[in-house]
Amino acid sequence: xxxxxxxxxxxxxxxxxxxxxxxxxxxxxxxxxxxxxxxxxxxxxxxxxxxxxxxxxxxxxxxxxxxxxxxxxxxxxxxxxxxxxxxxxxxxxxxxxxxxxxxxxxxxxxxxxxxxxxxxxxxxxxxxxxxxxxxxxxxxxxxxxxxxxxxxxxxxxxxxxxxxxxxxxxxxxxxxxxxxxxxxxxxxxxxxxxxxxxxxxxxxxxxxxxxxxxxxxxxxxxxxxxxxxxxxxxxxxxxxxxxxxxxxxxxxxxxxxxxxxxxxxxxxxxxxxxxxxxxxxxxxxxxxxxxxxxxxxxxxxxxxxxxxxxxxxxxxxxxxxxxxxxxxxxxxxxxxxxxxxxxxxxxxxxxxxxxxxxxxxxxxxxxxxxxxxxxxxxxxxxxxxxxxxxxxxxxxxxxxxxxxxxxxxxxxxxxxxxxxxxxxxxxxxxxxxxxxxxxxxxxxxxxxxxxxxxxxxxxxxxxxxxxxxxxxxxxxxxxxxxxxx
Amino acid sequence: xxxxxxxxxxxxxxxxxxxxxxxxxxxxxxxxxxxxxxxxxxxxxxxxxxxxxxxxxxxxxxxxxxxxxxxxxxxxxxxxxxxxxxxxxxxxxxxxxxxxxxxxxxxxxxxxxxxxxxxxxxxxxxxxxxxxxxxxxxxxxxxxxxxxxxxxxxxxxxxxxxxxxxxxxxxxxxxxxxxxxxxxxxxxxxxxxxxxxxxxxxxxxxxxxxxxxxxxxxxxxxxxxxxxxxxxxxxxxxxxxxxxxxxxxxxxxxxxxxxxxxxxxxxxxxxxxxxxxxxxxxxxxxxxxxxxxxxxxxxxxxxxxxxxxxxxxxxxxxxxxxxxxxxxxxxxxxxxxxxxxxxxxxxxxxxxxxxxxxxxxxxxxxxxxxxxxxxxxxxxxxxxxxxxxxxxxxxxxxxxxxxxxxxxxxxxxxxxxxxxxxxxxxxxxxxxxxxxxxxxxxxxxxxxxxxxxxxxxxxxxxxxxxxxxxxxxxxxxxxxxxxxxxxxxxxxxxxxxxxxx
Numbered sequence: 001x002x003x004x005x006x007x008x009x010x011x012x013x014x015x016x017x018x019x020x021x022x023x024x025x026x027x028x029x030x031x032x033x034x035x036x037x038x039x040x041x042x043x044x045x046x047x048x049x050x051x052x053x054x055x056x057x058x059x060x061x062x063x064x065x066x067x068x069x070x071x072x073x074x075x076x077x078x079x080x081x082x083x084x085x086x087x088x089x090x091x092x093x094x095x096x097x098x099x100x101x102x103x104x105x106x107x108x109x110x111x112x113x114x115x116x117x118x119x120x121x122x123x124x125x126x127x128x129x130x131x132x133x134x135x136x137x138x139x140x141x142x143x144x145x146x147x148x149x150x151x152x153x154x155x156x157x158x159x160x161x162x163x164x165x166x167x168x169x170x171x172x173x174x175x176x177x178x179x180x181x182x183x184x185x186x187x188x189x190x191x192x193x194x195x196x197x198x199x200x201x202x203x204x205x206x207x208x209x210x211x212x213x214x215x216x217x218x219x220x221x222x223x224x225x226x227x228x229x230x231x232x233x234x235x236x237x238x239x240x241x242x243x244x245x246x247x248x249x250x251x252x253x254x255x256x257x258x259x260x261x262x263x264x265x266x267x268x269x270x271x272x273x274x275x276x277x278x279x280x281x282x283x284x285x286x287x288x289x290x291x292x293x294x295x296x297x298x299x300x301x302x303x304x305x306x307x308x309x310x311x312x313x314x315x316x317x318x319x320x321x322x323x324x325x326x327x328x329x330x331x332x333x334x335x336x337x338x339x340x341x342x343x344x345x346x347x348x349x350x351x352x353x354x355x356x357x358x359x360x361x362x363x364x365x366x367x368x369x370x371x372x373x374x375x376x377x378x379x380x381x382x383x384x385x386x387x388x389x390x391x392x393x394x395x396x397x398x399x400x401x402x403x404x405x406x407x408x409x410x411x412x413x414x415x416x417x418x419x420x421x422x423x424x425x426x427x428x429x430x431x432x433x434x435x436x437x438x439x440x441x442x443x444x445x446x447x448x449x450x451x452x453x454x455x456x457x458x459x460x461x462x463x464x465x466x467x468x469x470x471x472x473x474x475x476x477x478x479x480x481x482x483x484x485x
Numbered sequence: 486x487x488x489x490x491x492x493x494x495x496x497x498x499x500x501x502x503x504x505x506x507x508x509x510x511x512x513x514x515x516x517x518x519x520x521x522x523x524x525x526x527x528x529x530x531x532x533x534x535x536x537x538x539x540x541x542x543x544x545x546x547x548x549x550x551x552x553x554x555x556x557x558x559x560x561x562x563x564x565x566x567x568x569x570x571x572x573x574x575x576x577x578x579x580x581x582x583x584x585x586x587x588x589x590x591x592x593x594x595x596x597x598x599x600x601x602x603x604x605x606x607x608x609x610x611x612x613x614x615x616x617x618x619x620x621x622x623x624x625x626x627x628x629x630x631x632x633x634x635x636x637x638x639x640x641x642x643x644x645x646x647x648x649x650x651x652x653x654x655x656x657x658x659x660x661x662x663x664x665x666x667x668x669x670x671x672x673x674x675x676x677x678x679x680x681x682x683x684x685x686x687x688x689x690x691x692x693x694x695x696x697x698x699x700x701x702x703x704x705x706x707x708x709x710x711x712x713x714x715x716x717x718x719x720x721x722x723x724x725x726x727x728x729x730x731x732x733x734x735x736x737x738x739x740x741x742x743x744x745x746x747x748x749x750x751x752x753x754x755x756x757x758x759x760x761x762x763x764x765x766x767x768x769x770x771x772x773x774x775x776x777x778x779x780x781x782x783x784x785x786x787x788x789x790x791x792x793x794x795x796x797x798x799x800x801x802x803x804x805x806x807x808x809x810x811x812x813x814x815x816x817x818x819x820x821x822x823x824x825x826x827x828x829x830x831x832x833x834x835x836x837x838x839x840x841x842x843x844x845x846x847x848x849x850x851x852x853x854x855x856x857x858x859x860x861x862x863x864x865x866x867x868x869x870x871x872x873x874x875x876x877x878x879x880x881x882x883x884x885x886x887x888x889x890x891x892x893x894x895x896x897x898x899x900x901x902x903x904x905x906x907x908x909x910x911x912x913x914x915x916x917x918x919x920x921x922x923x924x925x926x927x928x929x930x931x932x933x934x935x936x937x938x939x940x941x942x943x944x945x946x947x948x949x950x951x952x953x954x955x956x957x958x959x960x961x962x963x964x965x966x967x968x969x970x971x972x973x974x975x976x977x978x979x980x981x982x983x984x985x986x
Contacts, residue, residue, distance in 0.1 A: 017731070018734070021734050025734075025738075029742075032749070035753070036753050039753075040753045040754065094606075095606040098605050098606050099603075135602035135603075146741070148749060156737070156741075159737055163733060163734070167726065263725070263729070266729065267509070270622055270733070274512075274619055274622065275516075278614075279615070281607070281608075282607045282608040283516070283520060283523060286523040286527070286610065287519070294601065295600075296534065296600050297600055363600075363602070363603050364603065367603045367606075370604075393606075394603055394606055
């Protein structure tokens with residue numbers, strides 16, 4: 001019986017003009033997506049070329065400095081660390097243009113101070129490397145933030161879901177067929193479920209066709225390679241589409257059975273949709289910024305300048321060159337001077353690293369909070385889950401930051417253990433002269449390896465399922481209580 | 486006249502009593518208020534950051550004691566009207582650092598003043614966005630059943646059996662619908678302005694208020710377009726549901742999809758080909774090579790020196806400490822830096838002469854490099870303009886562009902800022918050459934008096950007059966008006982020919 005009603009619903013839907021509109025628009029969107037992301041010379045191919053170039057640069061950088069000795073390598077550190085470009089950007093763009101694609105390495109070179117040649121020993125140095133989280137420079141060209149990716153097509157699908165469901169119950173009530181159907185010996189729950197199934201299949205089948213067309217074009221273009229893992233992720237995304245559509249079907253059935261006429265139901269649905277899809281995720285997000293303010297950039301940089309100036313004043317005051325603690329240059333024969341320089345570099349690096357890390361942590365925490373709050377919108381959940389599977393978006397950057405920091409520790413540990421094995425070294429970190437001067441085998445230097453995790457998709461996925469259950473219950477209750485006339 | 490008034494009244498009352506009016510009103514009001522509130526906070530922050538940056542810059546400027554150290558900065562002042570329409574305000578750069586021998590390149594301009602750059606991943610929702618999406622939907626929801634609904638209910642026949650001309654009815658229905666939408670727009674807008682006014686940071690002058698009134702009028706015009714679209718579809722279709730679905734579909738297409746797809750298509754497959762950035766950078770490198778050759782040849786011919794540094798007499802190894810050149814492939818500028826160690830025992834008068842020749846030439850070459858960059862920017866701009874022209878077809882985007890021009894937060898006003906920075910650089914160069922600073926001793930040494938930057942011109946944010954803004958917006962306003970007229974005539978004619986079966 002369920003199947004019977006569902007079939008009737010599908011036939012009815014197929015005949016409507018909204019189905020015609022959808023069947024025209026959906027392939028257009030899907031093909032547009034495939035053309036935008038699959039073709040053109042600034043797509044994935046260019047990104048991966050750029051990435052490989054940077055990786056090779058990093059390798060030759062390490063080779064170059066490893067040959068100059070462990071001490072030099074310890075101060076210079078690794079080269080810029082690029083983030084692997086996501087293959088499935090066409091599925092969830094995740095405002096990729098606004099997310100940094102690498103973490104750079106900051107260091108400062110100091111020239112000798114010849115003015116004071118008679119007072120201090122000449123020594124030009126390079127400060128210890130530190131991670132620098134530069135925001136992406138998009139050159140002010142990101143004015144159109146809505147990208148035609150799968151996630152956006154999913155949002156647009158939910159709009160169609162509304163157009164399909166707003167009169168599912170209310171329309172039948174107006175036509176008088178609702179009471180006729182109810183006169184049959186079918187429980188109300190089954191009627192609702194059958195209607196749900198009917199709408200679900202009318203929507204999911206065109207979607208699947210669109211997805212297949214899209215994948216075919218992208219696959220034939222040959223610009224984006226697919227492996228078995230990415231096929232699995234695409235399957236997961238189709239599941240997400242289904243969950244998202246299903247939520248809006250329940251929502252539509254809920255309003256449609258609550259309200260006496262179809263139009264009021266559509267007004268409610270439409271406004272809910274606009275709020276859930278656009279207003280909530282962004283407005284609420286911006287609101288959080290005002291709730292949980294972080295210190296302004298000026299304050300942070302002023303603080304950093306002050307702390308660095310304090311250290312400089314302690315070790316090598318600019319005004320009184322005579323009072324400098326660093327009048328002697330570090331060398332293998334002068335451990336005490338080397339130790340002083342090491343403390344100086346160490347303290348400066350601690351301030352620089354501490355402030356830069358704390359800053360980016362604060363910013364990311366704020367964004368994280370925003371994401372958590374905006375997940376009250378199922379559309380936002382859907383988008384985040386898509387980003388999680390595609391490994392795009394801000395969360396993938398957060399993950400990347402964490403991994404790079406872990407790599408930083410690995411790198412420093414490597415330097416220290418390597419240094420221990422050299423009996424001639426002073427074992428003073430971090431100063432060039434305090435460490436082993438022997439060249440290092442570049443093969444042994446640890447290289448950054450990015451691990452891709454899709455964990456961030458789990459929480460929004462759970463929420464999507466939860467919303468399905470909640471809206472299902474709401475729709476059931478409201479339909480059980482609704483009047484037939 | 487009396488019948489017209491009656492029709493208007495009836496339409497108004499029947500609209501106002503519906504639930505969609507109440508729900509729509511509430512949502513519109515609340516989202517506008519929330520959007521303005523959030524943007525006011527943001528504006529305050531940007532304004533504070535702007536003031537700090539300007540002050541810090543002034544402090545740094547006082548520490549310059551050589552002419553060659555000059556590095557003025559052009560800071561973009563936040564626009565208070567960005568509270569209502571963010572536009573380019575937050576995505577563009579807000580500081581251009583001016584170096585004499587480095588061309589100004591939009592891409593190198595700096596973005597600062599944002600405490601959390603990651604927030605730019607969120608859509609910048611402002612009052613105009615709310616109007617563009619929500620008000621248009623509401624207008625359509627009011628209009629879709631004006632005719633077909635009455636047709637379905639059977640009341641249309643009854644109404645037309647009265648001695649009311651059809652044109653009165655159609656005009657009355659239009660005016661009645663607009664009258665019920667009118668308070669929504671005006672009240673939401675006024676609440677928005679009040680919230681903005683409540684902040685101590687905002688100080689709207691009379692011109693700003695006039696601009697806001699213009700925005701309000703445009704919003705009404707936009708709402709009217711959407712209403713007419715709904716009404717036209719309502720005349721064309723016999724069933725209210727069909728009218729609704731069709732109009733919602735067109736709404737989604739025009740407000741959300743159309744301009745995005747158009748912009749993407751143009752940006753992805755640009756009709757005006759851009760020269761690759763790498764190539765341009767190579768060209769610039771070439772220009773700097775040329776510069777070095779031209780200079781060396783000239784110096785050799787005129788004074789017989791092989792290198793500018795040879796002009797310092799007596800030539801001895803220890804005179805020059807650092808002579809550093811940078812024009813690495815990533816750099817678009819060329820800097821040469823001399824530090825003369827024993828300034829008190831050498832004769833630098835010839836060196837000054839050489840510098841007096843070389844520095845203007847260097848600036849000239851930087852301008853040539855700038856022209857190369859600008860060429861590419863212009864091609865990019867032409868593509869962008871094309872995307873804009875295609876998007877304009879949608880009245881939602883015509884509305885967006887018109888408002889952007891009037892509130893002065895669109896791409897053009899951002900370009901004005903970059904252009905302003907360019908002309909500021911010319912002023913600075915004129916100022917320096919007026920003072921003969923290039924051949925002054927204070928260009929490279931402060932031992933006989935530091936450089937004085939007493940009346941160095943200060944960067945003025947370019948100001949667009951109201952008239953200019955209006956003329957910029959005029960084409961979009963005309964498009965909106967044209968849509969209104971076309972849709973109205975179509976609805977009017979179709980209703981006159983409407984067949985009552």
